[in-house]
Amino acid sequence: MKVCKFGGTSVASAEQIKKVANIIKSDATRRFVVVSAPGKRTSEDIKVTDLLIELANAVIQKQPFDEKIAKVVSRYEDNAIGLGLDHEICEIIELDLKARCEAALKQNDDAIMDSLKASGEDNNAKMIAAYFNSIGMLTRYVSPKEGLVVNDAPERTMAIAEAYEELSSLKDSQEIILFPGFFGYTKSGQLRTFDRGGSDITGAILSAAVGADLYENFTDVDCVFSANPKVVNNPAEIVEITYREMRELSYAGFSVFHDEALMPVVKQGIPVNIKNTNNPQAPGTRIVSKRVESKRPVTGISADSGFSILYVSKYLMNREIGFGRKLLQILEEENISYEHTPSGLDDISVIIRSFQLDDAKEERILQRVENELQADDVNFRHGFSMIVVVGEGMKYKTGLAASATAAISRTGANIEMINQGSSEVSLSFGVLEKYENVILKELYSEFFSAITV
Ligand SMILES: Nc1ncnc2c1ncn2[C@@H]1O[C@H](COP(=O)(O)OP(=O)(O)O)[C@@H](O)[C@H]1O
Ligand SMILES: N[C@@H](CC(=O)OP(=O)(O)O)C(=O)O
Known part of the structure; x- marks a missing residue:
């Protein structure tokens, strides 16, 4: 049984979402899907999460925000058209964003920001679940309200022990589970987001909760490289890396995998496989507790x-x-x-x-x-x-x-x-x-x- 997390670039457009569907269809053990909000389609594009932060800031500063809502909705509209979905899903998303902005009147600034940021993954998960069902893949959207329990503010957001117990029942479900990344709810029902890049954390929590055999983390590169490929030309590919090594590297700059996403999987020894949505045949990088010794001292x-x-x-x-x-x-x-x-x-x-x-x-x-x-x-x-x-x-x-x-x-x-x-x-x-x-x-x-x- 595998949990698959798809990052922003993997769900940025209809074309990318179709690749996601093919990846899930190609392996019956891929039963749990965690998605981010739509990311960049080109290097000049803006991530939906960044559009939502702009929207939240406008709401907090009591500035006009209708245009900002329209910008977000249009990203989903492009995807809905490309996926052949009914326009109704975009209307639902627009109403959801308006409701979150209206609720802001009764919320503090942190709660407004969290609610709008989280809508990126939440609405995307609903849309992708609708698409999977439309092509005959039996899928159920599951809200983090159904068990991803996090601690209270002002501590940094982390899942608490109950989350693992509550989410574990999902392992018995017959449908594909479509789960939004990046946020959970406190015991009293307050929505809280993880740090930026935190959908990786959701995938790891779900993997540990359902006792997955593998956590596949799909992104836009074939593997983890031994140095940032944006700085070093053609860096060596890492085939296998230990949890400890990955933790040290992702702490300072290896943005490909969130450092906090290791904790839940390390505890249970669940291996992580970083893979490319655009080239799923490539073996990717495996993050494991113990690896074969390499000749190089530096990984x-x-x-x-x-x-x-x-x-x-x-x-x-x-x-x-x-x-x-x-x-x-x-x-x-x-x-x-x-x-x-x-x-x-x-x-x-x-x-x-x-x-x-x-x-x-x-x-x-x-x-x-x-x-x-x-x-x-x-x-x-x-x-x-x-x-x-x-x-x-x-x-x-x-x-x-x-x-x-x-x-x-x-x-x-x-x-x-x-x-x-x-x-x-x-x-x-x-x-x-x-x-x-x-x-x-x-x-x-x-x-x-x-x-x-
Ligand atoms: N050492 C590294 N190996 C691979 N990718 C890296 C590394 N350091 C930084 N990156 C960057 O991480 C990016 C993938 O992470 P991210 O943008 O968070 O993807 P996603 O949208 O899939 O979550 C890559 O496109 C790459 O530019
Ligand atoms: N969408 C959130 C969470 C996330 O994990 O995104 P991505 O998978 O695109 O890094 C962010 O931008 O921070």
Whole structure:
């Protein structure tokens, strides 16, 4: 039994949706289908989720929004015509969007945003279910209301244990189950979306709930590549990768699979297969708990921008009991999570995703660290990228860190931070954002172009 998730590009047009139907028809074990909202049809196109965010912002700011609704509906109309569906489905979608906008009068801004964002996947799932049925594929649309239970705000949205119990009964259904990705409901019935790209998470939750043998994640590339194909020319294909490696890579830049989507499947050891809707015959990449050892120590290199560093120094910091805890508590009280904390005897850096900061927060943190921890020096620096070199084989290869730093130094960039995870499966470097692409290319040629074993 397989759960198949189709990303935005796989359901962007009628032509793509027909490919999805053929993929499902070609294998009777493909019983569960999770879909995203229609994505980009061309590189210049706008994702429906982005159109919906614009619509939600207009509603929140009490600006006119009729045209924005019409833009969204027209994307579904194009698909309905191409799929030979009755226009009625578009009228239902238009009424649904209007109802969500009207309900906004009684909702807070977060609820308005979540409701409109989620409509992208919800309406697409209804339309695709209607299409499947119209061509004789017995299909049932299932709303996340029927069991995808998530936690309450303000925690980041995550499925709770009950979700797995409630959704498990779907495994007995005779029809194909068509499930919208990206959102769930709290116990009290509040709709909440996952982070962007979160339909991958829905697919993983459903896979774990029904005990799938395989979670197939269909996208627009043949496989996961060892580096972002938009930066590195013709990167090596990854045939098999472990959960741990994929987790490290998707954390920083491998946008092809959401890092939070691994947790539900890892727990049950369900393998994930990344595949291409446009070339379903290609074997794709398998994400598994244990893989055949490869000759290369490095499996992939990822890079992501948008990091800030909080630097704190204080003489004899190492002797002061509880210094680190107090520092991290200040961040906790500002609702900020951290990524790494590389440290020396008398100083510590905290690496933070910059989107969590604003001027007022920074000022408060600086004041508190100065006053409450009596730091000698404290400052924020911004505009950093994180480059992560990942491979299960790295711990057996001496001199790997030296090769990586030598490659980075050839680009003229200064390394602002180095961190080796305790599992030795990854090595991270903090560098100025402007060097990100050039370093990625240099590291790629260091570890993939030459024979390194
Ligand atoms: N290492 C990588 N391997 C494969 N694709 C990658 C990698 N890094 C980034 N990508 C990008 O991820 C894209 C697929 O992810 P996404 O846009 O979320 O697809 P979907 O709409 O199917 O969810 C690819 O088109 C590719 O540009
Ligand atoms: N549509 C949502 C969720 C998602 O997973 O989309 P995609 O499969 O296109 O990455 C987004 O754009 O974030």
